Structure formats: C-alpha cells, structure tokens
Amino acid sequence: METAADVAAWKKENKVVTFKVCIEDALKKANAEDWKLKKWSEENSKFPGIANEDARALARELLGGPEPFWDWELPRTREGYFPLESGIPTCIHRMRHFAPYADIMWAETAVPVLKDAEDLAKVSGTRARPA
Secondary structure, eight states: OOOHHHHHHHHHHSOOOOHHHHHHHHHHHTTOOHHHHHHHHHHHHSSSOOOHHHHHHHHHHHHTSOOOOOOTTTTOOTTSOOOOOOSHHHHHHHHHHHGGGOSOOOOOOSSOOHHHHHHHHHHHTOOOOOO
16 A cells, blocks of 8 residues: 555656646757747647647657657546646636536635736636725
8 A cells, every 4th residue: 555655755756747748848858849839839728628639649740759658547646536736727727617517616815816816807707806
C-alpha cells in the first residue's frame, strides 16, 4: 500500500502536466519555430477545446514524429482521483463548460482580486464591479 511519502516522492520525480503543457514543453525543447508554438496555443485555446485525438494528431504534425509519452492515468491518487491544478484559469475553463447546465456559478478565492473577478465575469457575460 502506498503511503503519503510514496505519493510525495512520486510527484517530486514526475512532473504532472496537461497534454497541452507536455507538447508545449516538447516543442520548446526541440527549438520549434514560433509558428508551431503559436498554432499549438491557438488550437488549444479555442472553446470548447481540441479533442484528444485531434490534439495528438496536431502534436505529431508539429513535432514531425510521435508525440512524447503522456498518460492521464498515471497521476491518479490511490482513491482514483485526478490531481487538479487550482486557480482562476482552471475555474474559468470549468465555468465555460458547465455554464450551459447551471443556474448559478461562483468562484471562491482566498482574497478578493478585482482582476480575477473581471476575468471570471468575461466568461459569464456579467460585469465585475468593486464593492
């Protein structure tokens, strides 16, 4: 049975990243031309996102060969959960996907930051105003 120390050691040795970041890192490591990095970024920033199969095909095209090893199952916790990168960008991503199915959405932050509220408001179509 794995312990908390085992998990911490694994995380220290293995960088947990999204497929998007994995390919960005591979392109940078290969000294890819700027247009390739730009194309990868643009395709991944479209809403609702690029399908996994399409992303993998684009990665192979931009890298000129097979994509680097990446497995979304490896970082699962022993309970079966995936690690989640917290922050406003993650919150915005989730809001964009869940908004059509929700009556209300909110984000809780440790401290009130107007810029964060403005970014979240852009997603919801509302205006952020200081109190």
